[in-house]
Amino acid sequence: MRIAFASGKGGTGKTTVAVNLAFFLAYSQQKVQYLDCDVEEPNGHIFLKPHIEGRTPVQIMVPVINQDLCINCGKCSSHCQFNALATLPNNVLLFPELCHGCGLCVRICPAGAITEGKREIGYIEKGRAIKDIEFVHGILNVGEPMAGPLINKVKGYYRDDCVQIIDAPPGTSCPVVKTIIDVDFVVMVTEPTPFGLHDLKIAVSVAQTINKPIGIVINRENGEFKPLMEYLSKNRLPILATLPEDRAIASHYSEGNLVIERLPLYIDNFMDLAVNIRRLLGKKTFG
Ligand code: SF4
Numbered sequence: 001m002r003i004a005f006a007s008g009k010g011g012t013g014k015t016t017v018a019v020n021l022a023f024f025l026a027y028s029q030q031k032v033q034y035l036d037c038d039v040e041e042p043n044g045h046i047f048l049k050p051h052i053e054g055r056t057p058v059q060i061m062v063p064v065i066n067q068d069l070c071i072n073c074g075k076c077s078s079h080c081q082f083n084a085l086a087t088l089p090n091n092v093l094l095f096p097e098l099c100h101g102c103g104l105c106v107r108i109c110p111a112g113a114i115t116e117g118k119r120e121i122g123y124i125e126k127g128r129a130i131k132d133i134e135f136v137h138g139i140l141n142v143g144e145p146m147a148g149p150l151i152n153k154v155k156g157y158y159r160d161d162c163v164q165i166i167d168a169p170p171g172t173s174c175p176v177v178k179t180i181i182d183v184d185f186v187v188m189v190t191e192p193t194p195f196g197l198h199d200l201k202i203a204v205s206v207a208q209t210i211n212k213p214i215g216i217v218i219n220r221e222n223g224e225f226k227p228l229m230e231y232l233s234k235n236r237l238p239i240l241a242t243l244p245e246d247r248a249i250a251s252h253y254s255e256g257n258l259v260i261e262r263l264p265l266y267i268d269n270f271m272d273l274a275v276n277i278r279r280l281l282g283k284k285t286f287g
């Protein structure tokens with residue numbers, strides 16, 4: 001079972017919910033894999049404290065242009081849909097940060113002037129976390145815009161004999177879609193505020209566009225926020241669990257502690273979450 005944790009914006013508590021559910025399931029004797037696809041700012045490791053066993057650099061293809069062979073036909077730049085190439089009167093310019101490594105220019109150059117080079121965009125670390133959770137995260141190089149290929153590499157570590165808990169990037173852009181496109185279920189974590197609701201609506205519409213089943217976790221609940229409840233009811237979005245506004249949770253978060261390890265009164269909240277996801281997917285177990 002593959003469950004992604006997403007949110008319309010950062011800071012909603014998405015990672016808090018994901019790491020605590022991973023811990024809860026592992027504690028309940030499930031084999032769990034935690035994959036952090038929030039490659040621009042991965043922080044699951046702060047809570048799950050993995051022992052890192054291996055680090056693998058991730059590279060993408062970039063074209064290398066031999067200006068001596070180039071006949072300045074302009075075919076490569078006119079066909080590159082990412083505007084990563086510009087044909088000037090005497091040479092071809094490459095903007096590596098725009099290149100998606102699709103390889104089209106290499107194939108269509110009539111003069112054989114373009115070959116494949118490599119550019120490192122980040123790396124993957126893999127290890128074992130508490131309760132024997134298998135841990136994988138991708139770390140994008142600072143300033144690197146190409147999150148997608150690194151997310152795909154993290155997903156290459158999927159293990160089907162585990163419950164896969166996937167921390168998606170926040171927001172609603174392309175990396176989020178790349179992360180959730182092949183999951184069984186998306187847990188949207190939101191806050192009961194006007195901003196939270198605004199971003200939740202956009203994130204839900206993205207997940208619905210690709211037909212993903214969605215459930216909601218309301219974090220930092222502090223009394224009923226009517227517009228959120230009306231939106232959820234109108235759109236038939238089930239509430240899987242809630243977590244209250246609690247300074248103790250915030251304090252443990254800031255120290256890198258797991259909520260259910262330090263505040264056992266919240267174990268039931270994560271049990272609700274696990275049971276509701278399973279029920280909505282029509283499964284008797286997570287195995
Ligand atoms: S397609 Fe090849 S020959 Fe034409 S401009 Fe690009 S590099 Fe030069």
Ligand code: SF4
Nearest residue numbers: 080099100102103105
């Ligand atoms: S590899 Fe693809 S994205 Fe990169 S420059 Fe060539 S055509 Fe453009």
